[in-house]
Amino acid sequence: MSEQGPDATYFAYLAAKDWRIPKCRGCGAHVFQPRIMCPSCGGEAFDWVAPSGRGVVHSTTVVRRRPADGGDYNVALIDLAEGVRMMSRIEGVEPADVAIGMPVTARLADQDGDTIVVFDPAEGGR
Amino acid sequence: MTWDLRGRTAIVGAATAHLGTAPGYSHMEIAAAAARAALADAGLTVKDVDGLFAVSMHSVFPALTYAEYLGIQPRFSEATIVGGSSAVIQMLHAALALENGQCDVALIVYGSNQRSASGKLHSPSGAENLPYEKPYRLRSPIAGYAMSAARHVHDYGTTREQLAEVAVAARLWAAMNPEAFMRDPLTAADVLGSRMVCDPLTVRDCCLVTDGGGAVVMTRADRARDLKKDPVYLLGCAGGHTHRQYSMMPTLTTTAAVQSGRAAFAMAGLTPADVDVVQVYDAFTINAVMLLEDLGFCPKGEGGAFVGDGRLRPGGALPFNTYGGGLSCTHPGMLGIFTTIEAVRQLRGECGERQVAGATVGLAHGNGGMFAHESTALLGTAATL
Numbered sequence: 001m002s003e004q005g006p007d008a009t010y011f012a013y014l015a016a017k018d019w020r021i022p023k024c025r026g027c028g029a030h031v032f033q034p035r036i037m038c039p040s041c042g043g044e045a046f047d048w049v050a051p052s053g054r055g056v057v058h059s060t061t062v063v064r065r066r067p068a069d070g071g072d073y074n075v076a077l078i079d080l081a082e083g084v085r086m087m088s089r090i091e092g093v094e095p096a097d098v099a100i101g102m103p104v105t106a107r108l109a110d111q112d113g114d115t116i117v118v119f120d121p122a123e124g125g126r
Numbered sequence: 127m128t129w130d131l132r133g134r135t136a137i138v139g140a141a142t143a144h145l146g147t148a149p150g151y152s153h154m155e156i157a158a159a160a161a162r163a164a165l166a167d168a169g170l171t172v173k174d175v176d177g178l179f180a181v182s183m184h185s186v187f188p189a190l191t192y193a194e195y196l197g198i199q200p201r202f203s204e205a206t207i208v209g210g211s212s213a214v215i216q217m218l219h220a221a222l223a224l225e226n227g228q229c230d231v232a233l234i235v236y237g238s239n240q241r242s243a244s245g246k247l248h249s250p251s252g253a254e255n256l257p258y259e260k261p262y263r264l265r266s267p268i269a270g271y272a273m274s275a276a277r278h279v280h281d282y283g284t285t286r287e288q289l290a291e292v293a294v295a296a297r298l299w300a301a302m303n304p305e306a307f308m309r310d311p312l313t314a315a316d317v318l319g320s321r322m323v324c325d326p327l328t329v330r331d332c333c334l335v336t337d338g339g340g341a342v343v344m345t346r347a348d349r350a351r352d353l354k355k356d357p358v359y360l361l362g363c364a365g366g367h368t369h370r371q372y373s374m375m376p377t378l379t380t381t382a383a384v385q386s387g388r389a390a391f392a393m394a395g396l397t398p399a400d401v402d403v404v405q406v407y408d409a410f411t412i413n414a415v416m417l418l419e420d421l422g423f424c425p426k427g428e429g430g431a432f433v434g435d436g437r438l439r440p441g442g443a444l445p446f447n448t449y450g451g452g453l454s455c456t457h458p459g460m461l462g463i464f465t466t467i468e469a470v471r472q473l474r475g476e477c478g479e480r481q482v483a484g485a486t487v488g489l490a491h492g493n494g495g496m497f498a499h500e501s502t503a504l505l506g507t508a509a510t511l
Binding site: 007011033058059060061062063064073075076077085086087088089096100101111114116 | 258259262263264274276277321323371372374378
């Protein structure tokens with residue numbers, strides 16, 4: 001998957017049900033969102049590594065929606081153990097019960113034919 | 127530190143048009159009506175404009191669109207698009223162009239018919255592909271502001287009641303402003319009890335969706351003194367930005383207003399204690415809390431208590447959004463220009479019942495995207511030079 005940019009690489013891995021993010025060979029920083037240059041050191045070479053899947057809810061909201069339109073849903077920002085933050089949602093718990101600081105675990109899910117990363121409350125968390 | 131731009135340019139005209147609902151009018155007609163009124167306010171006409179600073183949510187090429195509509199061919203044009211912050215930072219760009227002789231009469235103009243056209247916030251950025259956020263259906267922009275509010279509540283103990291007080295104060299000011307869209311009494315209980323949109327923000331924590339246009343005319347200070355109204359001088363202006371996508375915001379409770387405020391105050395040689403009237407882009411109640419902290423009116427984390435004691439209300443210690451702001455006066459998509467217009471009106475003493483007596487220094491602050499771009503302007507009467 002080298003003959004394409006980092007965005008296409010990220011989504012190609014995801015489409016293959018393999019979640020990976022770039023890790024800078026220069027300074028070791030994980031980079032998210034993927035870029036052609038490491039924002040920490042400017043490095044241009046990356047290894048694509050599988051995140052541990054462990055994260056913590058950094059902030060969260062409930063997007064209120066009429067039941068007829070599908071009902072309420074969660075949107076959250078997750079701090080990954082690798083030191084980067086991503087937008088996602090927490091499933092398997094009522095949207096209003098998602099709390100800042102909650103440990104969560106990543107899972108790949110299918111949404112309209114695309115593979116996306118969502119999170120569940122961590123087993124034994126809190 | 128005194129920078130060259132302090133007091134070198136001035137606002138000589140300012141006007142709004144079609145605030146509220148303007149069914150049957152296009153965004154160009156609304157913007158042009160504001161431009162015509164602002165130029166008349168200065169004793170100028172559209173033929174005098176040779177510098178155009180346009181912003182729009184309805185056009186990909188706002189400078190081209192508005193210049194064509196106004197029938198002008200400006201020597202200098204720009205159309206900075208940094209969201210609702212644009213029209214405030216454009217005052218810096220206009221001052222630079224004026225000082226450099228690139229233009230002599232600068233028109234900053236904005237117009238939107240979003241309420242009548244669609245009934246919701248019109249955003250061309252919705253067409254932008256943000257593949258890392260799109261699958262999660264972030265309700266933009268409120269969900270971003272809601273997550274900053276949630277984090278502020280978590281980190282600093284800010285309460286929903288303190289947030290509600292921002293909306294209550296705005297409504298009290300709006301009640302004295304004939305231009306304001308919502309002027310009925312509003313209580314904290316009303317705010318807390320209204321429909322939740324994105325926790326912890328209810329619909330009354332959110333700005334309005336209206337039509338409307340605004341325009342500001344600037345010249346160099348020497349010419350300003352010969353025009354119709356007393357000039358309002360640009361004492362300081364600066365901007366800054368931290369991200370485009372909300373998930374890339376470095377710290378959810380701190381904005382680039384730290385940078386824009388510090389630089390604008392330094393340019394003006396002023397501190398927050400010198401400001402008589404504060405006009406801050408209140409897209410949501412949390413904006414007032416975080417931006418007053420970041421601008422230096424209170425320490426980080428104390429914004430909730432700071433706004434919660436009635437200080438922002440008419441008669442309070444800090445006259446804030448004295449026109450009713452985006453929460454109660456108007457919000458045609460991008461509020462930046464309206465913060466400036468109200469500051470100008472206060473410094474000229476044109477505000478009637480809501481006039482803050484003896485105001486000589488005003489602050490106008492724009493906010494763009496989801497706390498992404500911040501811009502701060504300090505304005506003053508001749509007494510401040």
